[in-house]
Amino acid sequence: MNTQLRTILPSLLLLAACTEPGSGLDSDTTSESGDTAAETQEFTACDDEFTITDANPMYAWTPNAITLESHELSPGVFVIHDANANTYAPAGIPLATSGGFVIGDDGVLLVETMVNRQLFCQVIDLVREQTDKPVLYAINTSFHGDHSFGNAYLPDEVQVVQHERTADHIAAHFDEDIAFMENGFGADQGIAEATPVAADVRVTDDGWSVDLGGVVVEAQYHGFGQTHGDLFVHVPSAKVLWTGNPLIAEAPALPWLLEGQAQAVSATLAAVKASVPADTTIIPGHSHPLGLADFDFSIDYLDTLVDEVQTAVDAGLTVEETVAAVSMEPFQGYALWDWIHSGVNVPTTHAELGG
Numbered sequence: 001m002n003t004q005l006r007t008i009l010p011s012l013l014l015l016a017a018c019t020e021p022g023s024g025l026d027s028d029t030t031s032e033s034g035d036t037a038a039e040t041q042e043f044t045a046c047d048d049e050f051t052i053t054d055a056n057p058m059y060a061w062t063p064n065a066i067t068l069e070s071h072e073l074s075p076g077v078f079v080i081h082d083a084n085a086n087t088y089a090p091a092g093i094p095l096a097t098s099g100g101f102v103i104g105d106d107g108v109l110l111v112e113t114m115v116n117r118q119l120f121c122q123v124i125d126l127v128r129e130q131t132d133k134p135v136l137y138a139i140n141t142s143f144h145g146d147h148s149f150g151n152a153y154l155p156d157e158v159q160v161v162q163h164e165r166t167a168d169h170i171a172a173h174f175d176e177d178i179a180f181m182e183n184g185f186g187a188d189q190g191i192a193e194a195t196p197v198a199a200d201v202r203v204t205d206d207g208w209s210v211d212l213g214g215v216v217v218e219a220q221y222h223g224f225g226q227t228h229g230d231l232f233v234h235v236p237s238a239k240v241l242w243t244g245n246p247l248i249a250e251a252p253a254l255p256w257l258l259e260g261q262a263q264a265v266s267a268t269l270a271a272v273k274a275s276v277p278a279d280t281t282i283i284p285g286h287s288h289p290l291g292l293a294d295f296d297f298s299i300d301y302l303d304t305l306v307d308e309v310q311t312a313v314d315a316g317l318t319v320e321e322t323v324a325a326v327s328m329e330p331f332q333g334y335a336l337w338d339w340i341h342s343g344v345n346v347p348t349t350h351a352e353l354g355g
C-alpha cells in the first residue's frame with residue numbers, strides 16, 4: 001500500500017463509521033461508537049490459535065512462554081506487561097517487553113508491537129477486551145525487535161510511528177536485528193517470521209504528538225537513551241510515561257549499553273525524569289509500572305560505572321583487569337549481571353574512556 005493511502009485510510013475508516021445507512025456500507029454494524037470501523041479492521045495474522053509453552057532457561061526470556069496482562073492506569077490508558085512482573089522484577093529476573101495502549105474517541109494507539117506474532121496477538125486480544133475501536137497508530141520506542149517486530153502483523157492502515165533514525169536503522173540492519181534477537185530469545189520462537197515495515201510517521205528530535213479524540217499522546221526525544229532513536233511516550237493528561245529500554249526495569253536491573261555511551265544515557269535518564277510531574281507513572285521497557293524514583297538506581301549505576309572505569313583507565317588497567325576491578329557490589333543482583341555488566345557495560349565504557 002502506498003504511503004498516501006496509508007495516511008488517509010484512518011480518516012476513511014472514521015468517515016465510514018459516521019456514514020448514513022444505505023451508502024453501500026453494512027448499515028447493520030454502523031453505530032455512534034464507531035463499530036463499523038472496528039469491524040473493517042481485521043488482524044488476519046492472529047487468526048490462528050497459539051499455545052503458551054514452557055520457558056527455555058537458555059534464553060533471557062522465552063517469547064512463547066510469556067503471558068501478557070493489561071491494567072488500566074487512567075481512563076483509556078493501559079499498561080501491558082509480563083504476568084510475572086510483580087515477582088520477577090524485584091528479584092532481578094528478566095521480563096518480556098512492556099507496552100500498552102491508549103484509547104481515544106477516534107481509535108487506539110499501541111505502544112510497542114513485541115518480538116513475535118504470538119506476543120503481538122496477545123496485545124491485540126488485550127486491546128479487544130477493552131474496545132472495538134480501530135487501531136490507528138503503533139509507536140516503537142526503538143528499533144529493537146522485541147519492541148518492533150510485531151509491526152509485520154499490523155494491518156496496512158495502521159500508522160507506524162518511529163524516530164527517523166530508528167526507521168533508517170531498521171531499513172539498513174533488519175537482518176542483523178533478527179539474528180541478535182534469535183541469539184538472546186531463541187531461534188525456535190517465530191522471531192524470523194518478521195519482515196521490515198517502513199515507518200509512516202518519522203519523528204524528528206523535536207518530537208510528535210497526536211490527538212486520538214479526547215486524549216493527546218506525545219512521542220518525545222530526550223537524547224541518546226540506548227540507541228540514537230529512542231522515543232519516550234507520554235500521555236500528559238494521565239501522567240503516564242513509557243520509557244522503552246533506556247530504563248529496563250527497577251533495581252537491580254541494569255541499563256544494557258549495547259551501543260555504549262554510559263554518560264549520555266545517564267544524562268538522558270536524568271532529563272526524562274526532570275521532564276515530567278513527580279507523580280507520573282513510569283512504564284519501563286521490561287517491567288510493571290514504577291515511580292519517578294525508580295530512575296535513580298540506573299542513573300547511580302551509570303555514574304558509578306563511569307567513575308570507576310575512568311579510574312581504572314587512568315591507572316592503565318587492561319579491559320580484563322578493569323572488569324575484575326569494577327565489581328560494583330552494591331549494584332549487583334540482576335540475573336544478567338555477568339552478561340550485561342561484565343560482558344557489555346564495562347568493556348564498552350573502558351573503550352570509550354580511552355582504555
Ligand SMILES: [Zn+2]
Pocket residue numbers: 097144146147245285286
Ligand atoms: Zn527491550
